Amino acid sequence: MSRLFLGLLLVISFVYAEIEWEDYDDAFTLAKQQNKAVMIMFSAPSCKVCRYMKSTVYTDPFVDSYLEEFFIAVEIDYHDNPD
Helix, strand or coil, X not given: CHHHHHHHHXXXXXXXXXXXXXXXXXXXXXXXXXXXXXXXXXXXXCCHHHHHHHHHHCCCHHHHHHHHHHEEEEEEECCCCCC
């Protein structure tokens, strides 16, 4: 029973600890309004490091809360947006 409870807590923390990625066009306006910096992550589906960051680093509750407090996060897929 305790393993089930622990597993449920882990799933809940991963579901709620997710960065809110903003649209590039809106990010700078939001950053100015909220007095935050803009963090841009360039990514691609084939990028192993990008997938690691999304699945491991950005799902960490500490990282998530830190980024939410100080940054407006933007993700740009460089295959979709080569410019």
